[in-house]
Amino acid sequence: MSVPLGAYEGIVGSAVLRQLRQLGEKLAGIRVVHVNSTREGGGVAEILEWMTPIMRELGLDASWEVIEGNPRFFEITKAIHNGLQGANVAISGKGWKTYEDVNARNFKRLRPILEEADIVFIHDPQPAHLLRLCTRRKGKWIWRAHIDISRPFRPVWKVLRSMVEPFDASVFSMAQFAQPLPHPQFLVPPGIDPLSEKNRDLSPAEIDAVRSEYGLDPSRPLLVQISRFDRFKDPVGVIAAYRMVRKVAPVQLVLAGGGATDDPEGKAVLKDVMEAAGNDPDIHVLLLPPDSHKTVNALQRLATIVLQKSIREGFGLTVTEGMWKKKPVIGGDVGGIRLQVVDYHTGFLVNTPEGAAHRIRYLLHDQDGIDRMGATAREFVRENFLLTRHIREYLMMMLVTLHSNQGNFVEV
Amino acid sequence: MTLFEVKDCALLSRMSGLPPAFNLRELRDRIAVCGENVLFHHFCETTLRGTFDNPDYRNDFAVWSKLNFGDRVLAERLGILDPYAFPSLRELRAATLEVIDERLGESTMIPWARPGDELFLMEATTVMFDTGIRISHPRELAASIGAMTGGSVYFHFLEARRRPPFGKDDFTAWLLENDAGEKNRPYVEALAHIDFYFHTLPLLRKELMKVLSDLEDTK
Numbered sequence: 071m072s073v074p075l076g077a078y079e080g081i082v083g084s085a086v087l088r089q090l091r092q093l094g095e096k097l098a099g100i101r102v103v104h105v106n107s108t109r110e111g112g113g114v115a116e117i118l119e120w121m122t123p124i125m126r127e128l129g130l131d132a133s134w135e136v137i138e139g140n141p142r143f144f145e146i147t148k149a150i151h152n153g154l155q156g157a158n159v160a161i162s163g164k165g166w167k168t169y170e171d172v173n174a175r176n177f178k179r180l181r182p183i184l185e186e187a188d189i190v191f192i193h194d195p196q197p198a199h200l201l202r203l204c205t206r207r208k209g210k211w212i213w214r215a216h217i218d219i220s221r222p223f224r225p226v227w228k229v230l231r232s233m234v235e236p237f238d239a240s241v242f243s244m245a246q247f248a249q250p251l252p253h254p255q256f257l258v259p260p261g262i263d264p265l266s267e268k269n270r271d272l273s274p275a276e277i278d279a280v281r282s283e284y285g286l287d288p289s290r291p292l293l294v295q296i297s298r299f300d301r302f303k304d305p306v307g308v309i310a311a312y313r314m315v316r317k318v319a320p321v322q323l324v325l326a327g328g329g330a331t332d333d334p335e336g337k338a339v340l341k342d343v344m345e346a347a348g349n350d351p352d353i354h355v356l357l358l359p360p361d362s363h364k365t366v367n368a369l370q371r372l373a374t375i376v377l378q379k380s381i382r383e384g385f386g387l388t389v390t391e392g393m394w395k396k397k398p399v400i401g402g403d404v405g406g407i408r409l410q411v412v413d414y415h416t417g418f419l420v421n422t423p424e425g426a427a428h429r430i431r432y433l434l435h436d437q438d439g440i441d442r443m444g445a446t447a448r449e450f451v452r453e454n455f456l457l458t459r460h461i462r463e464y465l466m467m468m469l470v471t472l473h474s475n476q477g478n479f480v481e482v
Numbered sequence: 483m484t485l486f487e488v489k490d491c492a493l494l495s496r497m498s499g500l501p502p503a504f505n506l507r508e509l510r511d512r513i514a515v516c517g518e519n520v521l522f523h524h525f526c527e528t529t530l531r532g533t534f535d536n537p538d539y540r541n542d543f544a545v546w547s548k549l550n551f552g553d554r555v556l557a558e559r560l561g562i563l564d565p566y567a568f569p570s571l572r573e574l575r576a577a578t579l580e581v582i583d584e585r586l587g588e589s590t591m592i593p594w595a596r597p598g599d600e601l602f603l604m605e606a607t608t609v610m611f612d613t614g615i616r617i618s619h620p621r622e623l624a625a626s627i628g629a630m631t632g633g634s635v636y637f638h639f640l641e642a643r644r645r646p647p648f649g650k651d652d653f654t655a656w657l658l659e660n661d662a663g664e665k666n667r668p669y670v671e672a673l674a675h676i677d678f679y680f681h682t683l684p685l686l687r688k689e690l691m692k693v694l695s696d697l698e699d700t701k
Contacts, residue, residue: 083631085490085613085631085633086631088611089490092611092612093609245497245602246602248497248602250499250501255496255497255499256495256496257495257496257497257604404598409533409534410534412534415534415537416534450534453632454532454533459532462492463492463494466492466607466609467494469609470494470607470609477607478519478606478607479610480608480609481609481612482611482612
């Protein structure tokens with residue numbers, strides 16, 4: 071689904087759209103190709119789904135190509151993905167050969183468009199080998215790493231680094247996720263779409279419907295954590311914090327997420343969570359289908375406080391989503407949560423279940439503080455973490471990369 | 483009177499290429515060799531960057547000293563450095579190094595950041611836009627500034643001091659350029675009295691509007 075750019079004016083203001091249109095005029099007609107490995111599912115596909123049409127609306131000749139592979143290829147790229155995030159994985163020489171062969175097959179199909187493109191964005195490691203194959207490229211190639219590769223498993227990074235070093239530039243979500251590379255490394259945090267089903271305004275009736283569906287009591291405070299059932303999100307720690315608070319305040323807890331059914335690790339975590347929840351009727355563990363965007367939206371709006379007590383995190387867009395809904399967030403002191411949650415201003419950073427319980431109790435005594443932090447959080451997201459800022463930085467990056475002799479100042 | 487052309491700007495951040503600093507001595511070494519654009523980014527571009535405006539200090543070195551090294555003494559000494567009070571970034575760099583050297587001399591242990599809290603030096607490209615908006619008379623300034631984006635306020639009042647005429651904001655430069663009979667002197671003086679470095683951009687915009695509106699009210 072594509073929303074016209076003008077629809078965002080009421081949210082971000084006319085000056086922001088004017089910047090985008092001016093950048094679009096400067097880049098009009100250039101051929102931009104995004105390449106990733108999946109058309110649907112996952113954050114990268116979600117970004118490209120809105121970014122490609124908006125680039126077209128701004129006058130760029132933008133397209134989105136998806137590489138095709140067999141199950142073996144995706145097993146290998148999953149291992150590469152995990153290895154880049156620090157997991158000790160073994161990828162044999164045969165495995166890397168399969169990776170390169172699948173890239174080569176895709177290159178045959180994509181060759182004309184890649185050779186002619188003015189800018190090619192390669193998203194994540196799966197299609198990274200295409201650059202080596204495209205010896206007659208005329209444009210600039212940019213590698214977009216959506217994951218944290220700051221502490222990779224060295225044997226995996228050693229091979230991949232040789233593939234990404236020849237790119238003209240790379241992009242990371244934050245400085246802490248990057249690796250030294252011999253070309254410009256831009257820093258572009260992701261953003262959320264305020265008009266998507268997950269973030270758009272909901273009517274009171276839509277919110278009430280979700281409240282009723284899950285039997286939530288409107289008269290008592292509600293704590294909500296939305297995330298996959300993953301140990302890094304520490305759902306059991308959230309239950310421990312809830313229990314400490316429950317002794318003194320009549321709170322309810324929702325732990326909602328998806329993705330456990332086809333993931334053995336997820337199933338085990340879900341089992342642990344169910345055991346930790348026991349028979350407590352005020353703990354609602356919800357295993358949601360992947361398209362439950364409206365339910366997630368309503369749960370975040372129903373929350374008194376949003377939790378994201380991760381012990382390891384990427385950028386943490388669920389934090390951004392909660393903040394956009396005017397909620398203070400109590401989040402783990404890790405990854406991108408640190409960029410978003412500022413103590414006493416947009417929520418609190420915590421390191422333990424005890425810390426989370428302390429901050430929950432602190433906030434439950436201070437409704438004015440909840441309202442003030444929620445309002446600050448919303449404005450902070452409006453200024454910095456919406457898709458309009460995200461696409462502006464992509465456009466600026468293209469401009470700077472195409473005119474790399476212009477130094478540190480570019481006039482549009 | 484020439485027209486004042488209202489510009490807007492945005493930053494595109496990138497890594498400086500320097501290795502991260504894990505302790506105060508490494509930070510000192512990075513500051514000693516980094517490009518002036520890096521220094522400017524961590525002292526001056528913090529207001530426009532997509533990070534939360536730190537309520538304590540305007541420059542990253544002071545914030546890092548407090549949060550990452552746990553050294554409040556150093557944070558206070560670095561936090562009071564006003565980059566716009568120095569004639570050039572060279573002098574600002576020398577003053578920053580002097581503060582850090584003094585602290586290193588006082589310390590029995592070099593402060594370290596815990597793993598994951600290392601300090602990354604960055605820089606940015608400024609992309610400037612012409613808004614198409616023009617101001618024709620000083621009395622329009624207050625209202626025009628009230629309608630400006632943070633990027634415009636930053637560009638004309640802060641970033642301008644880096645461009646010729648060095649050390650002057652664009653409003654002042656425009657007022658002086660069009661001031662045959664010294665009629666604009668009250669505006670120039672009002673702008674000169676703003677202690678701007680310690681403001682966030684929304685606060686700075688408010689302050690600019692206030693001093694200019696007060697001036698109109700007293701006429």
